[in-house]
Amino acid sequence: MIARENFVIRSIQIGLFVALFGAWYLGTRADDTLRLFLPAPEAVGREMRVLIETGRLWSALYVTVVSIAQAYVIAVMAGIAVGFLVARSRTLVQLFEPVLSGMFAVPLTMFFPLFVLFFGIGTESKVAYGAVYAFFPIALNTIAAFSNVDENYLRASRAMGASQWQQFRYVYLPAAMPVTLTGLRIGFFICIASVLGGETLAATAGVGRSTALAAELMETARLYAWIAFVVCMSVMLNLLALAVETRSERE
Amino acid sequence: MSAGAVRTTRFALILGVLLLWEFYARMFATSTLTAAPTQILAELWPKVLGEPRVRLAIGVTLIEMVVAFLMSVVFGMLIGVLIGLTNIGRRSFYPVVLLLYGIPQAILLPLFVLVFGLGPAAKIAFGFSHGVFPVIVNTIAGMRNVNPLLLTGAAAMGATRMQQLRYVMFPHMVTAVFTGLRLAMTLTLLGVLLAELFVSQGGIGTFTLLYAETFNPAALIALILTLAFLAVVLNELVRMVEANFSRWKE
Numbered sequence: 494m495i496a497r498e499n500f501v502i503r504s505i506q507i508g509l510f511v512a513l514f515g516a517w518y519l520g521t522r523a524d525d526t527l528r529l530f531l532p533a534p535e536a537v538g539r540e541m542r543v544l545i546e547t548g549r550l551w552s553a554l555y556v557t558v559v560s561i562a563q564a565y566v567i568a569v570m571a572g573i574a575v576g577f578l579v580a581r582s583r584t585l586v587q588l589f590e591p592v593l594s595g596m597f598a599v600p601l602t603m604f605f606p607l608f609v610l611f612f613g614i615g616t617e618s619k620v621a622y623g624a625v626y627a628f629f630p631i632a633l634n635t636i637a638a639f640s641n642v643d644e645n646y647l648r649a650s651r652a653m654g655a656s657q658w659q660q661f662r663y664v665y666l667p668a669a670m671p672v673t674l675t676g677l678r679i680g681f682f683i684c685i686a687s688v689l690g691g692e693t694l695a696a697t698a699g700v701g702r703s704t705a706l707a708a709e710l711m712e713t714a715r716l717y718a719w720i721a722f723v724v725c726m727s728v729m730l731n732l733l734a735l736a737v738e739t740r741s742e743r744e
Numbered sequence: 745m746s747a748g749a750v751r752t753t754r755f756a757l758i759l760g761v762l763l764l765w766e767f768y769a770r771m772f773a774t775s776t777l778t779a780a781p782t783q784i785l786a787e788l789w790p791k792v793l794g795e796p797r798v799r800l801a802i803g804v805t806l807i808e809m810v811v812a813f814l815m816s817v818v819f820g821m822l823i824g825v826l827i828g829l830t831n832i833g834r835r836s837f838y839p840v841v842l843l844l845y846g847i848p849q850a851i852l853l854p855l856f857v858l859v860f861g862l863g864p865a866a867k868i869a870f871g872f873s874h875g876v877f878p879v880i881v882n883t884i885a886g887m888r889n890v891n892p893l894l895l896t897g898a899a900a901m902g903a904t905r906m907q908q909l910r911y912v913m914f915p916h917m918v919t920a921v922f923t924g925l926r927l928a929m930t931l932t933l934l935g936v937l938l939a940e941l942f943v944s945q946g947g948i949g950t951f952t953l954l955y956a957e958t959f960n961p962a963a964l965i966a967l968i969l970t971l972a973f974l975a976v977v978l979n980e981l982v983r984m985v986e987a988n989f990s991r992w993k994e
Contacts (some may be wrong), residue, residue: 498832505836530859586908588757589752598979599972600933605941606956606964610777682846690850694941701850705942716855723851731846 532714540718549703550722555698557688560616564623565684569677572628576635576673586640597629602690608619609695619691619699625681626687634676638669678734685730689723770922779962784969787962793970798951805940805947806974808864813932813978818923819872820879825909827880828887838884844876849935853942863946867939874935875928882924886917915992922986929982933975 513617514534521533544550605622612618642665650664691700700723707716762781769780779787790797826839853870862868890913894983898912940949955964 498835501832502836505832506840509836509840539868584750588754592754592758595976598930598939599975600930601932602937603952603968603971603985606952607961607968610956610959610961610964682848686848687849690853690938693850693853694938704851705854708858709880711858713858716858720851720855724847727847728843 505544528706530713532717536714537717537721540714541721543558544715544718544722545708553700553703554722556616557692559563560619560692560699561623561685563616564620564688565627565681567620567624568627568631568680568684571624572631572676572680573635573673575628576632576676577639579632580636580639583640583681586636590636593629593633593636594727597633601626601629601687603612605691608691614695614697616696616699619688622691623684623688631676631680633686634679635673636667636678638672639665642668678738681734682730685727768947775801775961776959777961779965783962784965787960788966788970792963792966798948798967801946801951802970802974804864805867805936806892808867808940808947809871809928809933809936809978812868812936813875813929815872816875816879816932817866820876820924820928821883821921823876824880824883825887834884834888835934841877841880841884845881849873850938853938856939857943867936867947870939871932871935875932878891878924878927878931879921880924882920882927883917886920886924887913889920890916918986918989922982922989925986926979926982929979930975933978937971 517531518534521528522530579589601622604625608618608622608625612621646664646668650660655663686703688699690699692699693705694701696702700719704716704719704723707713707719761989766780766782769778769783827833827841851871853872856873857866860869894912894916895908898908903911937948940947941952942949944950944953948971951966951967955961955967
């Protein structure tokens, strides 16, 4: 019974993709004006091969990945440091938590022109923008994680003579880990999205810039090729995050 | 510390930061890159908000945001209910929705502009594509979290499928759906503003570009703060509607 249901679900999912690709293929075959916005699948495939073979994919990807990595490292270090320090005292949490979450509620995209103004059109502005955007969820989750550790565990460990370090290592860290990790994951995807977004808006190199350039030149096949690469990348990253999560849940 | 003392300290803290900023901007910074808070305030009125073209641009952007958000709500809930209604539907399409939700949509921005042109349509569409997914995801999650006992109870008392939806399912989905709506509001603003900054024509994008390129940071920050204020107001509106819909629980 369950096997049959799984079979039905898989067929629906596969059928959906086949139908989409079929419509894409047949649509571009039948309608010439459509091809202006939606090039044929084989043209997109050809462009993807060209981008790989000429090495343009790798050079653009290198710029973007390095920017994302730099931004993420900054965001993680600052976010965890600030989150941990703020969570040390209840007063600090009351003071800073509303300020941080209020700032995070404002779409920080608006401040992107300021980043370009301060850091220039090079990669620095994207790194700074991505780092600032990813900082908030990481800091907020770290605060939530460390300030909600059950008092009873702490009291018990203290009663049993745990040192400061031991309290941190064996009580705080395991209790705060899941929520902190959620923050790190949210921050990671926000970091990717904002670096790519920043590159699309104002940059001289990178995947986002290449995509925008292809659109400006009306090279739709190349535009779709870039989009296809990013979609593949994001699907793989999501599956990876899912795998890591299910594994850590099982433990 | 009491709640009042916390509020006072927080206020003092923010004031301190503003004073430091004022001091730094007046004494050390280059005037083409930073502006002091008082200079920004002076710029806000009459130069920025007093200018009819800026007001028009803010209005256009605001309308784009509201339309995109309303479309996200209507279509998101409709799609969410359709997918979440049956077990097979949810298990088939929910992973597909999550996969699409995970794509960094900024990469699609040039495509949206290519397809929808430079006008408001592209901005609304891009905001919609940001806002619709959290609504779908949270609607489906909300339908799943309704206690099945309540539904069985209603069915046992002779409620039709429609009545079960209207009187049991929907009221219990409020919390989850509004979590989605708040997220959708933030993301819609993000999408519309990204598109505005990319196209720089018609809405506030024109002026952010103008101020940034003519090195007028006071006006740029004044405009940005106006929009930030509007974003906070829109978020609060969603929160108020949520409180209204959750009244039955008390």
